[in-house]
Amino acid sequence: MVEGRIAWTLISPAVSLFVVLLAGPTVAVFALSLTDWQLGSATMNFVGIGNYVQLFGDRVFWKSFGNTFVYCFVVVPGSVFLGLGLAMLIEGVGTGRSFYRAAYFLPVTSTLIAMAVVWEFLLHPTVGLVNVVVEQFGMKGGDWLKNPDRALFTLAGIGIWQSVGLNMVLFMAGLKSIPGDLYEAAEIDGASSAWERFRCVTWPMLGPTTLFVTVVSGIRSFQVFDTVEVLTKGGPNKATEVLLYTMYTEAFNFFRTGYGAAITVVFLVVVLALTLLQVRVGEKRTHYG
Amino acid sequence: MNRRPLLGQLLRHVVLWLGLVIVLAPFVWMVSTSLKPPNEIFSTQLSLLPHKWFAAENYHKAFTKVPLLRYLLNGVIVTAGIFALQLAVALPCAYALAKLRFRGRDVLFALVLIGLMIPAQAPAIPRYVMLYQLGLLDSYAALILPFAFSAFGIFLMRQFFKTVPDDLMNAARIDGLGEFEILCRIMLPLAMPAMLAFGVISIVTHWNDFFWPLIVIQTGDLATPPLGTLFFRNEEAGSDFGPLMAGTVVITAPLVLLFLAAQRRFIEGVTLSGMKG
Numbered sequence: 258m259v260e261g262r263i264a265w266t267l268i269s270p271a272v273s274l275f276v277v278l279l280a281g282p283t284v285a286v287f288a289l290s291l292t293d294w295q296l297g298s299a300t301m302n303f304v305g306i307g308n309y310v311q312l313f314g315d316r317v318f319w320k321s322f323g324n325t326f327v328y329c330f331v332v333v334p335g336s337v338f339l340g341l342g343l344a345m346l347i348e349g350v351g352t353g354r355s356f357y358r359a360a361y362f363l364p365v366t367s368t369l370i371a372m373a374v375v376w377e378f379l380l381h382p383t384v385g386l387v388n389v390v391v392e393q394f395g396m397k398g399g400d401w402l403k404n405p406d407r408a409l410f411t412l413a414g415i416g417i418w419q420s421v422g423l424n425m426v427l428f429m430a431g432l433k434s435i436p437g438d439l440y441e442a443a444e445i446d447g448a449s450s451a452w453e454r455f456r457c458v459t460w461p462m463l464g465p466t467t468l469f470v471t472v473v474s475g476i477r478s479f480q481v482f483d484t485v486e487v488l489t490k491g492g493p494n495k496a497t498e499v500l501l502y503t504m505y506t507e508a509f510n511f512f513r514t515g516y517g518a519a520i521t522v523v524f525l526v527v528v529l530a531l532t533l534l535q536v537r538v539g540e541k542r543t544h545y546g
Numbered sequence: 547m548n549r550r551p552l553l554g555q556l557l558r559h560v561v562l563w564l565g566l567v568i569v570l571a572p573f574v575w576m577v578s579t580s581l582k583p584p585n586e587i588f589s590t591q592l593s594l595l596p597h598k599w600f601a602a603e604n605y606h607k608a609f610t611k612v613p614l615l616r617y618l619l620n621g622v623i624v625t626a627g628i629f630a631l632q633l634a635v636a637l638p639c640a641y642a643l644a645k646l647r648f649r650g651r652d653v654l655f656a657l658v659l660i661g662l663m664i665p666a667q668a669p670a671i672p673r674y675v676m677l678y679q680l681g682l683l684d685s686y687a688a689l690i691l692p693f694a695f696s697a698f699g700i701f702l703m704r705q706f707f708k709t710v711p712d713d714l715m716n717a718a719r720i721d722g723l724g725e726f727e728i729l730c731r732i733m734l735p736l737a738m739p740a741m742l743a744f745g746v747i748s749i750v751t752h753w754n755d756f757f758w759p760l761i762v763i764q765t766g767d768l769a770t771p772p773l774g775t776l777f778f779r780n781e782e783a784g785s786d787f788g789p790l791m792a793g794t795v796v797i798t799a800p801l802v803l804l805f806l807a808a809q810r811r812f813i814e815g816v817t818l819s820g821m822k823g
Contacts, residue, residue: 260646260647260648260725261646261647261648261649263642263646263724263725263726264642264646264647264648264651265648267638267639267641267642267646267725267726267729268638268639268642268643268654270634270635270638270639271635271636271638271639271695271700272639272654274635274694274695275657275661275695275697278669278673278691278692278693278694278695279661279664279669279695279697280657280661281672282668282669282670282671282672282673282676283664283668283669283672285669285671285672286668286669286671286672289671289672296674296675296678343562343565346558346561346562347562349554349558350555350558350559350562351555353559355809357562357566358809358813359805359806359809359813360566360569360570361565361566361569362805362809362812362813363569363570363573363802363805364569364572366750366754366801366802366805366812367573367798367801367802367805368753368754368771368772368775368797368798368801369754369756369772370754370756370771370772370773370775370776371771371772371775371794371797371798372572372794372798374775374776374779374790374794375572375573375575375576375791375794376572377779378575378576378579378787378790378791379571379572379575384587384588384590384787386571386575386592389590389592390592392590393592418568418569418572421569422569426813476665480665480667482667482756482757483756483757483772486756486760486776487776487779501667501757504667505757505760505761508670508671508674509674509761514671514675517671518671521667521668521670521671524665524667524668525664525665525668528663528665528668529663529664532663533663536663
């Protein structure tokens with residue numbers, strides 16, 4: 258079949274690169290996680306689940322795993338509810354809609370590393386803008402990044418700052434798809450206050466969107482790395498050690514390749530689980546429109 | 547909604563402006579600090595504009611201390627290289643998946659969908675090992691080649707090609723055009739909007755990517771903008787804030803300007819990739 262031959266010519270570059278760059282390496286991560294290999298070392302021994310046994314017995318790993326979840330549990334609700342609030346506020350204004358949308362979206366596209374350096378300056382204990390403002394109100398600011406009780410939440414705050422604009426835009430798309438006559442119907446049925454209209458119409462109609470935005474935010478915040486590397490290096494005292502950062506230090510600073518691969522596998526499993534959830538949620542979303 | 551109570555409107559604007567003050571504060575303060583002399587930066591008196599303009603000194607120092615322009619140029623080379631490669635690989639594949647009938651098509655499309663799910667950090671270790679063995683670490687190739695295959699690009703373009711009516715291609719075939727010519731002369735011009743959306747996503751992703759350059763680049767001259775920012779910060783040891791902020795202004799400016807120039811496309815594009823996670 259001529260068409261088949263042409264088709265395979267057209268797709269063969271993509272297929273070979275898929276194997277070499279994506280499928281192969283992803284399978285290789287699983288294989289490497291079963292060895293004791295260190296980059297540059299001449300020997301590679303099969304150790305079975307040895308790396309995983311070591312990993313699950315390692316306090317730093319559990320700390321890192323827990324921190325990653327704490328980070329997500331702050332960033333996801335924070336950025337989802339603020340995103341929803343902003344979307345509703347902006348949808349309701351008469352003028353300036355596209356201005357507000359663009360302004361709140363700005364942190365999403367700006368280079369996070371550069372902005373992290375700016376945040377480091379803003380959070381400087383003595384001359385940083387944050388503490389200068391806080392002290393104008395007669396409170397003590399303290400150290401945002403070196404205080405172990407606070408550092409992870411500071412990073413989560415930056416995470417919310419960065420992602421709220423994206424959630425806002427996703428919610429704005431969701432709000433547009435709610436038919437206006439539903440609000441009129443609710444009003445006739447006695448939903449007179451704004452809160453009741455929100456409770457009876459907006460919130461239930463946005464249900465699928467909210468679920469979807471939540472899962473997408475979860476996937477994104479689970480991959481937190483940039484701010485940790487620039488601002489805290491996992492410290493102080495492992496207070497901001499997160500999964501990708503642990504993976505990075507093990508695999509690329511200590512070159513414990515096999516061990517790093519095992520952490521990657523754990524990371525991949527969680528992200529894939531979240532992604533499958535997203536696909537199921539996405540299917541639901543298309544059904545409801 | 548055409549009834550807009552004045553008070554409610556006013557309240558909305560007040561809340562939105564208060565929020566904006568917080569969200570935009572880092573950008574405003576970054577620019578403001580880049581214009582100030584050290585004594586004003588270290589004063590706790592808040593003022594947006596400097597009493598004594600120090601912009602020339604700060605920016606001059608930023609450009610001479612580290613090769614900022616070189617970082618930006620690297621960013622352009624790397625993002626352009628990645629996007630060109632991704633297009634060259636994705637377009638023919640997407641066209642075949644959308645418009646040609648052949649055995650294995652459904653399996654291949656399923657593989658693309660699986661590819662969409664894999665986060666970029668997952669294949670990092672084996673990719674690094676491959677580059678190490680090829681002696682390609684610390685080079686443009688190390689920054690560009692690993693991203694030549696974009697499942698998202700193939701998916702996006704395939705969805706687009708699906709919407710092009712078959713009659714158009716059939717007419718071209720009757721006129722004696724081959725599949726390759728159909729792709730180049732008929733499909734590509736039509737696909738411009740989809741390619742632009744893909745371009746926005748690809749460029750924003752790779753211009754801002756930090757994880758991969760951090761792993762494969764050691765030499766300062768090859769740093770992309772985010773990695774260069776880190777080099778600059780480490781060089782400064784966190785005390786000379788004026789030039790440092792001038793540097794971050796220069797590093798963030800290209801994407802911010804691009805965003806302001808093409809807001810709608812940016813928001814649509816990045817939202818699309820947000821869908822993908």
